[in-house]
Amino acid sequence: MILAALPAAIVFLAQLPPLAAQPSAPRGRVEGVVIRAGTNEPVVGARVTLSRPGETNQNTSISNTGAGNSINLFGVPPVPTGTGTASAAQAALNMPPLPIPPTLTDTAGKFAFRDVEAGTYRLFVYQDGYVRQEYGQRVFPGQGAPLTLTAGEVLKDLDIRLTPAGNINGRIVDNLGKPAVGVQIQLMKAVYNQIGLRTFQAVGNSRTNDRGEYRLYWVTPGRYYVVGGTPQGPAGAGGFGPSTSANESGDSHTFTYYPGVTDFNRATALDLRPGGEVVADFIVPKQQLFTIRGRVVDPASPIPPPSASIALAFQNL
Numbered sequence: 001m002i003l004a005a006l007p008a009a010i011v012f013l014a015q016l017p018p019l020a021a022q023p024s025a026p027r028g029r030v031e032g033v034v035i036r037a038g039t040n041e042p043v044v045g046a047r048v049t050l051s052r053p054g055e056t057n058q059n060t061s062i063s064n065t066g067a068g069n070s071i072n073l074f075g076v077p078p079v080p081t082g083t084g085t086a087s088a089a090q091a092a093l094n095m096p097p098l099p100i101p102p103t104l105t106d107t108a109g110k111f112a113f114r115d116v117e118a119g120t121y122r123l124f125v126y127q128d129g130y131v132r133q134e135y136g137q138r139v140f141p142g143q144g145a146p147l148t149l150t151a152g153e154v155l156k157d158l159d160i161r162l163t164p165a166g167n168i169n170g171r172i173v174d175n176l177g178k179p180a181v182g183v184q185i186q187l188m189k190a191v192y193n194q195i196g197l198r199t200f201q202a203v204g205n206s207r208t209n210d211r212g213e214y215r216l217y218w219v220t221p222g223r224y225y226v227v228g229g230t231p232q233g234p235a236g237a238g239g240f241g242p243s244t245s246a247n248e249s250g251d252s253h254t255f256t257y258y259p260g261v262t263d264f265n266r267a268t269a270l271d272l273r274p275g276g277e278v279v280a281d282f283i284v285p286k287q288q289l290f291t292i293r294g295r296v297v298d299p300a301s302p303i304p305p306p307s308a309s310i311a312l313a314f315q316n317l
Contacts, residue, residue: 032158042109179212
C-alpha cells in the first residue's frame with residue numbers, strides 16, 4: 001500500500017511551484033587607516049573591531065543550557081531541538097547576526113572589513129602603548145561617532161589617529177633614606193562631586209620593587225596625582241594583595257602624596273602628555289601603628305553589659 005502511494009506523491013511534489021529565492025541585500029565595505037597622532041606614521045598590527053551598538057567584543061560566551069555548561073563560540077543562542085524542522089528554521093531566521101571578526105592593520109596601517117551588512121556600527125582600535133580609541137572620539141574619556149552603513153555602501157578613507165599613552169615612574173625611599181619596598185602606589189585623578197567638592201578617584205595602581213622603584217605604564221594622557229603608602233582606614237583597607245616575597249617586612253607606610261605631603265590639598269599634579277615620561281620620586285615614611293583599648297560600662301548598672309559592638313571609623317581631617 002505504501003509503495004503504491006509513492007508515484008502519486010512524487011507527481012504531487014513535482015507540481016508544486018518552486019520556492020522563490022529571497023534576494024540578498026548587497027553588502028558594503030568599511031576601510032581606513034590607523035596612524036600615530038601628530039605624525040603620518042602608520043600603526044602596524046593594531047587590532048580593529050567593528051561591532052553593533054550594545055554588542056560586546058567577545059567572540060566566546062558561556063551559556064548554561066540546563067545540561068551542564070557549554071561553549072558557544074559566537075555568542076549566538078542555540079537552535080531549539082525537538083520542535084520540528086519548521087520551528088528550527090524559524091529560530092535560525094530570528095537569530096542575531098554573527099559578530100564580525102576583528103582585523104589587524106597592515107604595514108601601511110590600513111584595514112578593511114568586507115561583506116558588511118547594512119546597519120549602525122562602532123569602530124574601535126586597540127594597540128599596546130596607545131590609548132584605546134573609538135572612531136570619532138575627541139576626548140578621553142569620551143565616546144566616538146557611530147558609523148551608519150547602507151546596503152552596498154563603501155565607507156573608505158576612515159582616518160583614525162591613535163594617541164600614544166604615557167608612563168609615570170619613580171623611586172620611593174622611607175624616612176631613613178632606604179628603599180621603601182612593597183609600598184602600594186595609586187594613580188589618582190581629581191573629580192568634583194555634585195556639590196562642587198574636589199575628591200580623588202583611583203585610576204591605576206602599582207607597588208614598589210626591592211629597589212623602591214615603581215612604574216605606571218600606558219597611562220592615558222592627562223593630569224594626575226600619585227600617592228604612596230598604606231591605604232587609609234582600619235588595617236590598611238584596600239590593599240593590592242599579598243607581598244611578592246615572603247621575606248618582605250610588611251611595614252606600614254604613611255599615606256603620602258607626591259611630592260611628599262600628607263595633605264591632598266598640597267599635593268602636586270603631574271601633567272602627562274601623549275608619549276611622555278614623568279619621573280616622580282618622593283619620600284614615604286614608615287608609619288607608626290597604635291593600639292586603642294578601653295572598657296564599656298552601663299551607667300545605669302554596676303554590671304558591665306554582656307555584649308557590645310565596637311566600630312572604628314576613619315575620618316580624613
